[in-house]
Amino acid sequence: MAQATPTTNRSGRIAAAILLAIAIGLGAAATQIDYAFSSDPLGPKAVPLILSGLLALFALYYWFRPGGAEAFPQGPLLLRSFVFIATCFVAVALLDLVGFLPAMTVLIGVTAYLFGATPQGAAVIGVVQAAFWFACFKYALGTYLPMGTLFSGG
Known part of the structure:
Protein backbone atom coordinates (compact mmCIF):
# COMPACT_ATOMS: atom_id res chain seq x y z
CA MET A 1 0.00 0.00 0.00
CA ARG A 65 -8.34 6.03 5.78
CA PRO A 66 -7.35 7.54 2.44
CA GLY A 67 -5.08 5.32 0.42
CA GLY A 68 -2.19 6.21 -1.82
CA ALA A 69 -3.10 8.39 -4.75
CA GLU A 70 -1.94 8.10 -8.32
CA ALA A 71 -0.66 11.16 -10.07
CA PHE A 72 -3.40 13.23 -11.69
CA PRO A 73 -3.74 12.20 -15.35
CA GLN A 74 -2.17 14.46 -17.93
CA GLY A 75 -1.97 14.65 -21.69
CA PRO A 76 -3.69 11.85 -23.63
CA LEU A 77 -4.91 10.06 -20.49
CA LEU A 78 -6.60 13.23 -19.24
CA LEU A 79 -8.24 13.74 -22.65
CA ARG A 80 -9.48 10.11 -22.71
CA SER A 81 -10.86 10.57 -19.20
CA PHE A 82 -12.83 13.67 -20.21
CA VAL A 83 -14.07 11.99 -23.40
CA PHE A 84 -15.29 9.01 -21.35
CA ILE A 85 -17.10 11.23 -18.84
CA ALA A 86 -18.66 13.33 -21.61
CA THR A 87 -19.77 10.17 -23.43
CA CYS A 88 -21.45 8.91 -20.26
CA PHE A 89 -23.37 12.17 -19.87
CA VAL A 90 -24.38 12.22 -23.54
CA ALA A 91 -25.53 8.57 -23.47
CA VAL A 92 -27.66 9.15 -20.38
CA ALA A 93 -29.08 12.40 -21.78
CA LEU A 94 -30.07 10.70 -25.04
CA LEU A 95 -31.45 7.52 -23.46
CA ASP A 96 -35.12 8.54 -23.66
CA LEU A 97 -34.73 10.07 -27.11
CA VAL A 98 -32.85 7.32 -28.96
CA GLY A 99 -33.45 4.37 -26.65
CA PHE A 100 -31.29 2.00 -24.64
CA LEU A 101 -29.72 0.06 -27.50
CA PRO A 102 -28.31 3.00 -29.52
CA ALA A 103 -27.24 4.96 -26.43
CA MET A 104 -25.45 1.99 -24.87
CA THR A 105 -23.94 0.95 -28.20
CA VAL A 106 -22.29 4.35 -28.47
CA LEU A 107 -21.23 4.42 -24.80
CA ILE A 108 -19.74 0.92 -24.85
CA GLY A 109 -18.18 1.38 -28.28
CA VAL A 110 -16.49 4.66 -27.35
CA THR A 111 -15.29 3.13 -24.08
CA ALA A 112 -13.81 0.14 -25.92
CA TYR A 113 -12.08 2.50 -28.34
CA LEU A 114 -10.68 4.57 -25.47
CA PHE A 115 -9.28 1.36 -23.96
CA GLY A 116 -7.45 0.51 -27.17
CA ALA A 117 -9.87 -1.34 -29.44
CA THR A 118 -9.76 -0.63 -33.16
CA PRO A 119 -12.71 1.41 -34.50
CA GLN A 120 -14.20 -1.72 -36.10
CA GLY A 121 -13.63 -3.78 -32.96
CA ALA A 122 -15.13 -1.05 -30.80
CA ALA A 123 -18.23 -0.95 -33.00
CA VAL A 124 -18.68 -4.72 -32.75
CA ILE A 125 -18.08 -4.67 -29.00
CA GLY A 126 -20.61 -1.84 -28.62
CA VAL A 127 -23.33 -3.66 -30.58
CA VAL A 128 -22.76 -7.06 -28.97
CA GLN A 129 -22.53 -5.78 -25.39
CA ALA A 130 -25.48 -3.42 -25.76
CA ALA A 131 -27.57 -6.32 -27.07
CA PHE A 132 -26.32 -8.54 -24.24
CA TRP A 133 -27.18 -5.99 -21.54
CA PHE A 134 -30.52 -5.26 -23.19
CA ALA A 135 -31.38 -8.98 -23.06
CA CYS A 136 -30.20 -9.26 -19.46
CA PHE A 137 -32.18 -6.27 -18.21
CA LYS A 138 -35.28 -6.67 -20.37
CA TYR A 139 -35.77 -10.43 -20.44
CA ALA A 140 -33.80 -11.91 -17.54
CA LEU A 141 -34.63 -9.19 -15.01
CA GLY A 142 -37.86 -7.86 -16.53
CA THR A 143 -36.67 -4.25 -16.28
CA TYR A 144 -38.22 -1.45 -18.30
CA LEU A 145 -35.78 0.03 -20.80
CA PRO A 146 -36.56 3.08 -22.93
CA MET A 147 -37.02 2.28 -26.61
CA GLY A 148 -36.61 5.90 -27.67
CA THR A 149 -39.07 8.43 -29.01
CA LEU A 150 -37.01 9.64 -31.96
CA PHE A 151 -37.78 6.71 -34.23
CA SER A 152 -41.11 5.63 -32.78
CA GLY A 153 -42.98 8.79 -33.63
CA GLY A 154 -44.05 9.26 -30.02
Whole structure:
Protein backbone atom coordinates (compact mmCIF):
# COMPACT_ATOMS: atom_id res chain seq x y z
CA MET A 1 0.00 0.00 0.00
CA ALA A 2 1.30 3.43 -0.88
CA GLN A 3 2.40 5.70 1.92
CA ALA A 4 -0.14 8.41 2.71
CA THR A 5 1.13 11.96 2.38
CA PRO A 6 -0.65 15.27 2.92
CA THR A 7 -1.28 15.42 -0.85
CA THR A 8 -2.75 11.90 -1.03
CA ASN A 9 -4.80 12.56 2.09
CA ARG A 10 -6.23 15.71 0.51
CA SER A 11 -7.06 14.04 -2.81
CA GLY A 12 -8.53 11.04 -0.99
CA ARG A 13 -10.68 13.28 1.14
CA ILE A 14 -11.85 15.24 -1.90
CA ALA A 15 -12.88 11.96 -3.53
CA ALA A 16 -14.56 10.84 -0.29
CA ALA A 17 -16.48 14.13 -0.06
CA ILE A 18 -17.67 13.76 -3.65
CA LEU A 19 -18.78 10.16 -3.00
CA LEU A 20 -20.57 11.22 0.17
CA ALA A 21 -22.38 14.00 -1.72
CA ILE A 22 -23.44 11.48 -4.36
CA ALA A 23 -24.64 9.10 -1.64
CA ILE A 24 -26.71 11.86 -0.04
CA GLY A 25 -28.15 12.86 -3.41
CA LEU A 26 -29.01 9.25 -4.25
CA GLY A 27 -30.64 8.77 -0.87
CA ALA A 28 -32.64 11.98 -1.22
CA ALA A 29 -33.75 11.01 -4.73
CA ALA A 30 -34.76 7.55 -3.52
CA THR A 31 -37.05 9.01 -0.88
CA GLN A 32 -38.95 10.80 -3.65
CA ILE A 33 -39.91 7.54 -5.39
CA ASP A 34 -43.68 7.29 -5.21
CA TYR A 35 -45.54 4.12 -6.01
CA ALA A 36 -49.08 2.98 -5.54
CA PHE A 37 -48.47 -0.74 -5.47
CA SER A 38 -45.51 -3.03 -5.62
CA SER A 39 -45.35 -6.81 -5.44
CA ASP A 40 -41.91 -6.41 -3.88
CA PRO A 41 -42.32 -6.26 -0.08
CA LEU A 42 -39.54 -3.68 0.19
CA GLY A 43 -40.81 -1.51 -2.65
CA PRO A 44 -38.76 0.31 -5.29
CA LYS A 45 -37.02 2.55 -2.73
CA ALA A 46 -35.06 -0.25 -1.08
CA VAL A 47 -32.24 -0.77 -3.58
CA PRO A 48 -31.32 2.90 -4.04
CA LEU A 49 -31.50 3.50 -0.28
CA ILE A 50 -29.28 0.49 0.43
CA LEU A 51 -26.82 1.60 -2.27
CA SER A 52 -26.73 5.14 -0.93
CA GLY A 53 -26.12 3.86 2.59
CA LEU A 54 -23.29 1.59 1.45
CA LEU A 55 -21.75 4.36 -0.64
CA ALA A 56 -21.90 6.71 2.35
CA LEU A 57 -20.19 4.11 4.56
CA PHE A 58 -17.42 3.57 2.02
CA ALA A 59 -17.01 7.33 1.56
CA LEU A 60 -16.63 7.81 5.31
CA TYR A 61 -14.14 4.94 5.49
CA TYR A 62 -12.17 6.49 2.66
CA TRP A 63 -12.30 9.89 4.40
CA PHE A 64 -10.67 8.50 7.53
CA ARG A 65 -8.34 6.03 5.78
CA PRO A 66 -7.35 7.54 2.44
CA GLY A 67 -5.08 5.32 0.42
CA GLY A 68 -2.19 6.21 -1.82
CA ALA A 69 -3.10 8.39 -4.75
CA GLU A 70 -1.94 8.10 -8.32
CA ALA A 71 -0.66 11.16 -10.07
CA PHE A 72 -3.40 13.23 -11.69
CA PRO A 73 -3.74 12.20 -15.35
CA GLN A 74 -2.17 14.46 -17.93
CA GLY A 75 -1.97 14.65 -21.69
CA PRO A 76 -3.69 11.85 -23.63
CA LEU A 77 -4.91 10.06 -20.49
CA LEU A 78 -6.60 13.23 -19.24
CA LEU A 79 -8.24 13.74 -22.65
CA ARG A 80 -9.48 10.11 -22.71
CA SER A 81 -10.86 10.57 -19.20
CA PHE A 82 -12.83 13.67 -20.21
CA VAL A 83 -14.07 11.99 -23.40
CA PHE A 84 -15.29 9.01 -21.35
CA ILE A 85 -17.10 11.23 -18.84
CA ALA A 86 -18.66 13.33 -21.61
CA THR A 87 -19.77 10.17 -23.43
CA CYS A 88 -21.45 8.91 -20.26
CA PHE A 89 -23.37 12.17 -19.87
CA VAL A 90 -24.38 12.22 -23.54
CA ALA A 91 -25.53 8.57 -23.47
CA VAL A 92 -27.66 9.15 -20.38
CA ALA A 93 -29.08 12.40 -21.78
CA LEU A 94 -30.07 10.70 -25.04
CA LEU A 95 -31.45 7.52 -23.46
CA ASP A 96 -35.12 8.54 -23.66
CA LEU A 97 -34.73 10.07 -27.11
CA VAL A 98 -32.85 7.32 -28.96
CA GLY A 99 -33.45 4.37 -26.65
CA PHE A 100 -31.29 2.00 -24.64
CA LEU A 101 -29.72 0.06 -27.50
CA PRO A 102 -28.31 3.00 -29.52
CA ALA A 103 -27.24 4.96 -26.43
CA MET A 104 -25.45 1.99 -24.87
CA THR A 105 -23.94 0.95 -28.20
CA VAL A 106 -22.29 4.35 -28.47
CA LEU A 107 -21.23 4.42 -24.80
CA ILE A 108 -19.74 0.92 -24.85
CA GLY A 109 -18.18 1.38 -28.28
CA VAL A 110 -16.49 4.66 -27.35
CA THR A 111 -15.29 3.13 -24.08
CA ALA A 112 -13.81 0.14 -25.92
CA TYR A 113 -12.08 2.50 -28.34
CA LEU A 114 -10.68 4.57 -25.47
CA PHE A 115 -9.28 1.36 -23.96
CA GLY A 116 -7.45 0.51 -27.17
CA ALA A 117 -9.87 -1.34 -29.44
CA THR A 118 -9.76 -0.63 -33.16
CA PRO A 119 -12.71 1.41 -34.50
CA GLN A 120 -14.20 -1.72 -36.10
CA GLY A 121 -13.63 -3.78 -32.96
CA ALA A 122 -15.13 -1.05 -30.80
CA ALA A 123 -18.23 -0.95 -33.00
CA VAL A 124 -18.68 -4.72 -32.75
CA ILE A 125 -18.08 -4.67 -29.00
CA GLY A 126 -20.61 -1.84 -28.62
CA VAL A 127 -23.33 -3.66 -30.58
CA VAL A 128 -22.76 -7.06 -28.97
CA GLN A 129 -22.53 -5.78 -25.39
CA ALA A 130 -25.48 -3.42 -25.76
CA ALA A 131 -27.57 -6.32 -27.07
CA PHE A 132 -26.32 -8.54 -24.24
CA TRP A 133 -27.18 -5.99 -21.54
CA PHE A 134 -30.52 -5.26 -23.19
CA ALA A 135 -31.38 -8.98 -23.06
CA CYS A 136 -30.20 -9.26 -19.46
CA PHE A 137 -32.18 -6.27 -18.21
CA LYS A 138 -35.28 -6.67 -20.37
CA TYR A 139 -35.77 -10.43 -20.44
CA ALA A 140 -33.80 -11.91 -17.54
CA LEU A 141 -34.63 -9.19 -15.01
CA GLY A 142 -37.86 -7.86 -16.53
CA THR A 143 -36.67 -4.25 -16.28
CA TYR A 144 -38.22 -1.45 -18.30
CA LEU A 145 -35.78 0.03 -20.80
CA PRO A 146 -36.56 3.08 -22.93
CA MET A 147 -37.02 2.28 -26.61
CA GLY A 148 -36.61 5.90 -27.67
CA THR A 149 -39.07 8.43 -29.01
CA LEU A 150 -37.01 9.64 -31.96
CA PHE A 151 -37.78 6.71 -34.23
CA SER A 152 -41.11 5.63 -32.78
CA GLY A 153 -42.98 8.79 -33.63
CA GLY A 154 -44.05 9.26 -30.02
